Amino acid sequence: MLSPLRFEPAYAQPALPVAAASVIRYAAGEEIFAEGDRADHVYELVEGTVRTGRLLRDGRRQIDAFHFAGEAFGFEAGDLRRTTAEAVGEVTVRIVRRRALSDLAARDGEVARKLYHLTISGLQRSQDHVLMLGRRSACERVAGLLLLLADRTGEAAFDLPMSRQDMADYLGLTIETVSRTLTGFLQEGLIALPTVRHVELLDREALEALCE
């Protein structure tokens, strides 16, 4: 459904074409940056999964995107962060100074072109997300997320990197609805759930049909 946001395949050389960069590890759940922070760096995800999203005052949370190994994240239009990024499980990132990258882009048109392409792909992913949240049922949303995760690895069986709460906050649902929908799929034979964090797609056709 959604194509991954990356310059190159994940196994290729670093996505962000800047040499001077430090590598940092974050523990599960740790905050990488928060809404309101100065946006002085951009990130390339070496290993693990990152969620970016926003929090309303009353505690409602919306996850904008999950980012996977090989993808870049943390781009902002202004000086301040509008979203929060957190590690989903253990995470390794390369950190690049935003200034260094924009200087490089100013000198090297090819870098600028890639950066442009990167953000426009992010925009298209966000538009897919809008369609999902605006016009799809709970079943369709959950099926969409499972297919998104499957396409990432190319395998029909895969580990879920995130909790039910993360899935719910990405899909605009509650944790209970996600859970009920998954057991529904299970009972219909569309998926297997050998453990709570491992999924196998048994009937990909049917899941795809749910996404139109």
Place this chain on the structure above:
Amino acid sequence: MLSPLRFEPAYAQPALPVAAASVIRYAAGEEIFAEGDRADHVYELVEGTVRTGRLLRDGRRQIDAFHFAGEAFGFEAGDLRRTTAEAVGEVTVRIVRRRALSDLAARDGEVARKLYHLTISGLQRSQDHVLMLGRRSACERVAGLLLLLADRTGEAAFDLPMSRQDMADYLGLTIETVSRTLTGFLQEGLIALPTVRHVELLDREALEALCE
């Protein structure tokens, strides 16, 4: 709530810095481009309002964004359109060859920087939209749209350029819910609705409070 997506204030010179461009008018409801078309041009909206969005096979529609005078639209990552653009009322646009613009961006770093900034602003608008659709109630969504439209002109009283159906398809609601929500606001004294296409915000505070 959402800052307009534009290079310059609407009254300034053309947003897209390319001279060779034709100007075209579209009648109300007319299609400017459609999902699946080749994406050979980008557009600058001279006058009127444009909606961009997607259609599911079963007829469900989701509007991604409304574009207003001074804004640019029609950027794509790939060769083909993923969204459809239609005139909301009478519309005048400048059309620029995508190729001409990318050539210019390759030569002129400042142009490239502006294009980048333009798309990243679009991404942030889309993320606001995601938050709206994922975690806000019907009241909050309608209030958000009214404030968005008010901020565009800077006036508390303004014409609604779009139909109830367009509002519903942007907000992920039905036309009936939009209508009921507006009459709710009316009865609470939050807005006046002298005609079906004209709104006055009487209690901006209260509407903003609904948006957190």
Place this chain on the structure above:
DNA sequence: CGAAGGTTTGACCAACCTCAATGCTGGTGG
């Protein structure tokens, strides 16, 4: 004046949410 298209309103319904209880799993310490 009549027709057409958009809008509003009403009654009813379904999907999803809320709240609460129960179940599972993985880690820790006796």
Place this chain on the structure above:
DNA sequence: CCACCAGCATTGAGGTTGGTCAAACCTTCG
């Protein structure tokens, strides 16, 4: 090694929001 605990996940019952279907109500336009 096992018992216990904490934290997620699942399940259930019942409530709410927003959707559906249908009718009435403008406006605008011929």
